[in-house]
Amino acid sequence: MIDILGKRYFYFLFSLLIIIPGLIVLAINGLPLAVDFKGGSLLEVQFINAELPSTEEIVRIYESNGFNEVYVQRTSLKQGTPEDSLIIRSPFMDDAMRTTIVDTLKTNFNAPDLALTRFESVGPSIATEVAQRAMLAVAVAALAVILYITLAFRGVPHAFRYGVCAIAAMVHDILIVISVTAIGGQLFGWQVDSLYLTALLTVIGFSTQDKIVVFDRIRENSSFLRRLSFEKLVNHSIVQTLQRSINTQLMTVEFMLLALALFGGVTLREFAVILLIGLFSGTYSSIFIAAPLLVIWENKEWRNWFGRKSSHVA
């Protein structure tokens, strides 16, 4: 049988290799929040039968209307066609201001057919409120899941540990997703909007689902494999559920998401990529984080950490 748990500290190290750089980027730049969470406006316009104006020209129009922080991005409405649209992000504006700006764009750039593709404008107060409640939603979801796992595993010794380890692995998944987002925000201009939040919450939901499958096998095996050491028991359970993890997560769910990422609309691509990474991390962490943590807790391995520090630095 494959010995998965033997190298447990390497898995932790591997995860840290992604999380630490991500957190550093996060500490320097913060999360790339979209208008949903920090307030502001997003205006997407398509120039039909007209040249795309330069970023400087757009910024000048906005500045003359009193907006200072303006970001312009070029894009095409239909994938694979030449760039024909601009996404302009600015501080919050009301509808009267939007009308003024769109009219100015039409006259200044000789584009009477200019089409308004998207307009989002979120006041700063509501944005902060949504962001706070979002964090609350995540916290409540995590707590509800710990409670449920503790309840569902009440027959096994130390049921509470299963809940805590599942949550620790879930925090790992959240950290991975956030780290990747912080890096993606810098490299590809990703934005954290409410669709992103949905993706993150799904990762949390499915992450737990995955842990429960592995834990359930431990629960079942512990009733008749009493003579095995806990470490062997857990290792055995992981190997038994491995095929299912690969088939469910990699072969089916990830394929669906990959299709969504490759062929889905522009609006869904980022969502699909985040889910792809998050759900992969969810499967990874059930096997390589949650289960090893259970073993470490059972063996109380932290007693050795200080004695043999050099060999176990993770």
Add this chain to the structure above:
Amino acid sequence: MSRRYINLILILVLLAVSAWASFTNSGLGSFQPKTVLGLDLRGGLQVILEADVADGIAVSRQDLEDAKQILENRANALGVSEVTFQVAGDKSIVGEFPGVSDPQEVISTISKVALLEFVDFGDEDPYALMGKTVITDEGRAVEVEGTPTPGPEVTPTAEPGITEKTWHTIMIGSDLKEVGVIPVQGSPYYEISFVLSENGAKVFREFTSANQGKILGIVLDKVVISAPSINEPITDGQGVITGKFTRDEANNLAVQMRYGSLPIPLKLVQTRLIGPTLGADSLNKSLIAFAIGFAIVLLFMAIYYRIPGLVADLAIISYAVIAFAIFRSIPITLTLSGIAGFILSTGSALDANILSFERMKEELRAGRTVTQAIELGWKRAWPSIRDSNIAALITSAILFWFGSTFGASVVKGFALTLALGVVVSVFTALFVTRNFLGVILSWVKDPEKRPGLFGL
């Protein structure tokens, strides 16, 4: 075995009904399944209005509901179909306007200050007046009051219609102090009581004394909302409007009278507009993506698990048809994130099958007969299917709460389709896969000797 066949027939009936509900355009009687697309897929405008009050001041639920009612009335005047307003959280109202591509008109209409007028309709037929848009002289007081102005220069050849004539406004909403709804003694109906300001009482006293038996209409934004006749003079500034009002009708009218203007000041805090092109593009692409992903997954299951895999494919297709039928029947508004939730719960549906097939293979390897292996496989896999799906439902419930509190329809749509999908997926895995597998394998001779059928 006969039990299996009965189940099989039940499943086929259920599938036939679901398939009909998924594709029908005509429906049956009052049951009209339809595909409702969200704003992100068909284009449209979403606005969030928030009570403009200082921090810490609570807004009553009733005020929000009243404001919502008034906004609905205003928006309906626009002629945009399927407009919805919902109270979200403790101080916001979310409005959705499908198909609207220019927000300007909508926003100015719903955020305007309404005008309530009491209009002298003389001997006009009250039934002919109801709901009509009329012209009044309010706001043109300088021309009308005082010296009578000469009539229009054109000679009227016929009596002008209700909507063409200019009517005289005797009082406006600001003279109305209190409006209440009280039940009528000894009848199931309700009446509306009102108290006027000092000035209003004086105007009413003079007018009602001189015009007994005539019609005194109540007009909101130039639309007649009520046309009662004056039964007796109102001299003390207090009166009632009687009529065969139900409780809701009376409340509705009272709300409109009480708040010709909104009960609470509202400000626009969020606007979201999706052009129709972007919406249609997203819809097509997500559908194509879903079809491709679905096809690959079906293929994988069939190749990897052979006969059970094919049965699982059947179960997954049933899952998709049943879930879609439910979405259309309720109906649930399908958004991009809703489709994503649907795709992910397809993962759940597969997981339930995969979990039990892996168990089944273990039992077969251990030398059990096929019938035993199927039963044991499900039994062993059940605790993890149950617990993992309950965890998913818990998360969906919390997401749904979050989404409805904040008008974050993205999150709400996702949570709803995910939760429904999870429930349907467990049902199809338990009921469809298990029964079909039992029946199909009972047709095969000595399945134990042909491990290839199970991908072993």
